[in-house]
Amino acid sequence: MKYFYHMSELKLTTPLYGANAPFIEELYNQYIEDPLSVDGSWQEYFKNLSDSPELIKKAFAAAPWQPRKNTIIGYQDKKEQPAKKEAATSGIQDIQKSIAAVKLVEAYRSLGHLYVNYDPLSIKEPEYNAELDYKTYGLTEEDLDKEIYIGNILGAEKATLRDIMSFLSSKYCSRLGIEYMYIENLEEKNWIQNKIESAGNDYSLSNEEKKKALFDLTEAEVFENYLHTKFPGAKRFSIEGGEGAIASMEFAIKYSVNFGVREVIIGMAHRGRLNTLTKVMGKPYHAMLSEFKGELAFPADMDIPGDVKYHLGTSSDVEIDGQKVHLSLTPNPSHLEVVNSIVLGKVRAKQDRRNDIERKEVLGLLIHGDAAFAGQGSVPETLYLSQLKGYHTGGTIHIIINNQIGFTTNPSDARSSRYCSDVAKSIACPIFHVNGDDAEGIIFATKIAAEYRAKFKKDIVIDIVCYRKYGHNEGDEPFFTQPIMYKNIANHKTPDAIYAEKLGAQGLVSSEEYKTYKKNFKSFLDEEYEKSQSYHPTMADWLQGNWGGFKPADKNRAPEVTGVEISTLQKLGTALCSYPTNFNINPKIERQLQAKKQSIETSKGIDWATAEALAFASLINDGYNVRMTGQDVKRGTFSHRHAVLFDQENESQYTPLNNLSSDQKTSLEIHNSNLSEFAVMGFEYGYSFTEPNTLTIWEGQFGDFANGAQVIIDQYISSGEAKWLRMNGLVLLLPHGYEGQGPEHSSARIERFLQLCAKDNMQVVNCSTPASYFHVLRRQLCRNFRKPLVVMSPKSLLRHKYAVSGLIEMDKETTFKPVIDEVNQITSPSDIRKVIICSGKVYYDLTEKREELGANDIAIIRLEQYYPFPSKELAGVIKKYNNAQIFWCQEEHENMGAFYFVEPRIEQVLKDIGHSCKRARYIGRARSASPAVGYLKLHIIELKKLLEEVFG
Template identity: 45%
Template sequence: MDRFSFLNAAHTAYFAELYDQYLKHPDSVEPSWRAFFQGFDFGMQENGISEEVLGEAPVDFAEGDIPAHVIKEFQVIRLIDGYRTRGHLFTKTNPVRERRKYEPTLEISNFGLEESDLQTTFNAGDILGIGPTTLKEIVRHLENIYCESIGIEYMYIRKPEELQWIQDKLNVNENHPEFDDAQKKQILKKLNEAVSFESFLHTKYVGQKRFSLEGGESLIPGLDAIIEKAAEFGVEEFVMGMAHRGRLNTLTNIFGKSAKDIFSEFDGKDYEQDIFDGDVKYHLGWTSCRKTDSGKGININIAPNPSHLETVGAVVEGITRAKQDRRYKGDNSKVLPILVHGDAAIAGQGIAYEIVQMAQLEGYETGGTIHIVVNNQIGFTTNYLDARSSTYCTDVGKVTLSPVLHVNSDDAEAVVHAMLFALDFRMKFKRDVFIDLLGYRKYGHNEGDEPRFTQPKLYKAISKHENARDIYFEKLKKQGVADDEYLKELEDTYKAALEENLEDSRKEETTRITPFMAEEWEGFESAQEDEMMKDVDTTFDLDRLDKVAEAVSQLPEGKKFMRKIKKIIDGRKKMYFEDNKLDWSMAEHLAYGSLMAEGYNIRISGQDSERGTFSHRHAVVKVEDSEEEIILHNNIEERDGDFFIYNSPLSEYGVVGFDYGYSMASPTTLNIWEAQFGDFVNGAQIVIDQYISAAEDKWKLQNGLVMLLPHGYEGQGAEHSSGRMERFLQLCAKDNMYVADVSTPANMFHILRRQMKAKFRKPLIIFTPKSLLRHSKVISTKEEFATGSFQPVIDDHDANIEKIKTLVFCTGKFYYDLLKHREENEREDVALVRIEQLFPLPISKMKELMDTYKNADDVVWAQEEPRNMGAYSHLLLHFEEARKFRVCSRKFYGSPAAGSSVRFKKRHERVINSVFDKNLNEEENN
């Protein structure tokens, strides 16, 4: 009896659909059918290797057991699956050179089909939406969808609804756009602007760097289409990040920046105001409100960027999230991030991976980003084969199973079609999508560079290649949509406007810079160093502080918590309401809670920041049996602000960039990034150099990001000792940031409150303690919290001024080590003064104290770090009197600290002893 006779009786369209489902999601198919399909695959594998599912053996049958026409149907379905999976490898997406060859190809013979099958009708056409049809028609349909100007990668996506949506979308018009004449003319208009702008600059500013978009001009009509369509989806704001290539073109033709201002920047004019230095023209940001063709206003922002090309991506995501949180109560459909990458940068810079990994995390998600790669096929002088190991520069997108579209940038309609596809996907599924805009770079890396030195064959082809506008115009001309006169009018009108702008720009002696996102910063003042040194009222009513303390020291009833958690929370209540001895964690909690009561939001992120690396914070407590998360700060009565805290991925670079961007767009949020250990901040050095220390000078941007960096020498080796304060202090200049190494809970409370109560914003770097978190002497009273203020210098209140012979300036945790030695040795002749704020340095107060201790003939700077690290060199630069100080520190070392705990202890004690015995200090120096 024929075991498979039922296959003759049933309609093969049913098998086609079921087999198609099996190929995409094997586990979704009923087990007996899955076993059958596995058996078929096993029989069809030329190499005999089965693709069986673990634990289920494929059905054992010979190929002859299955009716021939059913086998053919299955083979056609495998052909369809081959196009879906590998069609992108055989597209016509490269405008200037042959594609690499891939094997096996999509020839029908590779799927067990023959030329004689081309006229046979197959039910498998049903799964493409074209019904039963011939194999010839199926192949034509597949070629049109998967192998023309758009190649798409998506079959690795694991959600059936996303796969089905994509396939349905591709089947419409065979993945080919259908635009009406008005839309085609709009595409031509934007292409003309893109081409004419570059041509104008090329003739007026010969040899000047502009990082031309020529070879990728279709980016402009693509972006234009996204903005117009997104407004119909209800998007109200865009935040874009992009590097140099095409940026000036985008600023003018998408963001509406006056060409006059760009020409002034080309002429190298100075700025109207001298309070900042400015930046090169292709780094500057811009904000504008654009009215769409449908009459909707949409706010568009392009963030300022440095030459570390992918860094701006993290900043853009942070800005986007802040806008979504602050303006739209978390509705991510209202703000859309777009990141424009270069092919070499997205493949070569690790932060791209970090940003992608943050895309769906609770603390960092923005509802999906549209990533557009302006693919020049070259990075500076490096060929793509030397720039990456992956097949595509966009392969990082597969980390989050994002669809990737590869598009020939010469096909303007395909580009716009792909952009709108990406927008639809993002708005529906709230996920990232990537567009690889495959073009070329007409000139060298910059316009003064000679690309034929390194790519002679490629640039020979490029020199003969028509631009995208002319290619598209010829297409429209044949269709009767536009003629020569129409194009000439477009060109003449646009060039006349550019000439007028150029003439106007040369009438003015200076240029101006428009602050980025000025509307977010209304009411905030810029501040110079003298303003930064003024006292800020950080007091908080004691009765209201009691209510904050009550909220953060009371677990909800009816829920089961670990005994240790109960003890920690009960300890808060005891230290506040009974002992009046508040520790470091309580300083943090009360600072956050008091600011929330005054209407400020709190956001904290970092590796393990919810609990705290040293288990001191416990801002989130978990119910033992359900792991329900509870944030006690949100129980504060009459609060107007919210508390958000997130454990971050194991990233510094990407996360600090994100949090910096968040602070850039939300000046009323106390935004804190905490390093697991201070040493790890060096992973974010690019953000520190390019944004935190320099953004106000370069881009007139204020930012209030707080960085908490655990710092202190406690014998934990080279990697867990130093937050590298010397690096931050070296970057300090005039008025660009605050740097502090606070040593009391009250000072921590007030410095955090000062950050929000001031009428300006500066980045704040705080070197926080580790062992001091629970040190018996590191306590403050609630009255010091309620009525005190931040103390940049803390005098030695226990010192008898008349007896003091040695005056010691120190900072942070080292003070308590010195204090212990002084008490043990009863040294009443030594005064210990703490410098709590290292920048701006409280110079006048330090001088005042030196005058106060008039009997001190020995003035010491003491630090636990090596001489070439820590704050000593900073002191020499900013405090002239420091040149006469006796310096007590470790010697010069390349490593921050010794790995051996015994060696560490010896060195540490030697420094402490030298503070109290100048003879030892002289021996050390000799």
């Protein structure tokens, strides 16, 4: 039974509707007298009632002092004529037929899509479904031409069963398969229902739209065939067989522009990408053809490896219906669907920049493969972000290029559901299935999708069921694994040829006109091919638009000054420790704020959370925005941040960083994310990809949580600039440190990040002081370039008595120190026998042990930044300890952590300065298959052994 009804439907879909009570009472009275006198379904229903038959009889009996004058419809006593009983029976049957008809309508709306023949190859025909058979509901052939009361449920008070089924079949079982009845919002559901069932809906397009659709299909097909002829065997992941997806993209953009969209961000994998780059995005065909001949996509003097042509992105300004529109195709690696949340992050950033609070001016358009949509975890993770406050973008249009195969894998082996799109039902997303050869059906579905997204600001899916003309790529042999499918494909007309015949029959586009158009476009491609012979790109597609004014990083740059005047920090700190007088603050937090205020006023004892808040506040004060998301970031996993305060009486929220001054123009946007790493990190990468003047941060609950987003780290964060010339300043905060919390909550896997470091591609730090953290955050925006930043952030150091800084360390003219020399009073440098180089939390374990032992002939140097490796700074510090043995100490196991990364670099530094020690020896935990032990007792034993080795 469905849960949301119009009242006119309710009385027809349930016999328990209040107005039917007299009728049901009569039926029950008949049942008591003679159970066999009522329909079997009513017998079963009344049999399960707990009321006493005697009580029911009394309810029907008149009072002893007054004869009963029963006015119940159809009521009769035993003295009344049999004709009345026949009339009552007839009335009951009419109501039962009405109820059956309504159930049938419901079935068509819910399941009519099962009877649509989506497959252009007609390999699998629709199967019989009993719920779409009128006989299932007790109706017979005799009822086909009888009028049945349906109460305007289909726009008529009465209709024959034959007309009902004909109407429903034309709307739900012919060309479009529509899934929407699971939507809980009645307005949305009725809107779609009206669009589908309205009398004027015959999939008709204007003549102009029909011609555009045909020529979209034609250009897509001719270009693919041209590439196939000119560059036989070259990989291009052809769209042939699914050209309708190109037309759908074109019309999705066109219709969306009419609803106020001014920018479109597109994400897609390989198939059809070359056509999208040229036809949709406007990349010159000669530039694309030159790349097929081996020319680089960027100037030859740029020292980057680049990427294959079917991964590249681009952007352009186009004019649609007199409106200037910016289009952007996001670069995508071979890891399918990874781009999804990155596109949405870009969309959100663009909307924020435009102050588009209605989320209507910037559209995300995602193109998927069928096997990938059903199989890749990025898809549901991204879908689940769609209606969350911190990630809402006003809805995404999803287009699935459904080739009915994944490389060589059939759908029966690729998913457990009927459709590849079924995962979208989890967010009550409407889904349209359409035959890839039905151009007008595709455009009609696209038109509804654009309007639905504009009206309801929600996602919608168009599943274009088509085929791929060749194998997974053009060098693959598909007959090995799908011989029947590819026999059909070999004899199948192209979508443009099929549609040309249809428009020819309508007298709209003649066969000659169609052939001439193909010939002219082929001639145009010949001209572009000639241009490509001498084409060489003279400028790179980067550092434009929002990135104008940024420069490639200079390796010889001086350290950026990131300090702030102490008086400014104290003023900001006062606001950070304040809250409204009528705000019911938690007593524990109130004490924390008082302590924080005192440390800021005295300029001493600044802890980690306070340094972070001061970094954020000073950046906001400088006119930058700060965006931070992740699991439980408002409070902080370790209850240290409290960036948002919660009223203890009404749970209203107060954010001190957004109340720094009365004329504050920028702000902190902070959101607790859903329990996702892959999609959320990708979203924030996309945001930073687009908005260079916002400090964008993703924080993991523990550092190892980044493992769930490893593809984002590998394919985008570490290599996006090298492959696609796309800078990014995303910050990852990854809690790290061995504290006896077990294998999963000790290590952020420093070694994995360091393996990815090369060519100055990103920064990896393991700060030991709040001041270092303060500077490294500010440094992200105090530069004329952007690089991703990975911070091995602490846990126990958040409250460690020695892990504090003074404001003097953050004062103006101060900067981040990648290497910190020994700071305690110990033996003179020439008498130092050991130099321990370390990083992060282990420094405090070492200094406390040294103080306990009084081992003043051991110097401890901190490496605050792993990469870019600070060779110059390390050399400047270590050269004065020329008589000492050099050691690298880490708390991670030998096969983990930074040892194998830093060891050859330290060796080179020692060589460069002519140090007496030639190599740094290792001190730390032994090799292990697991990141850490699972018991605190074992952890303490390991730490004790490490310290004994250092001070032995």
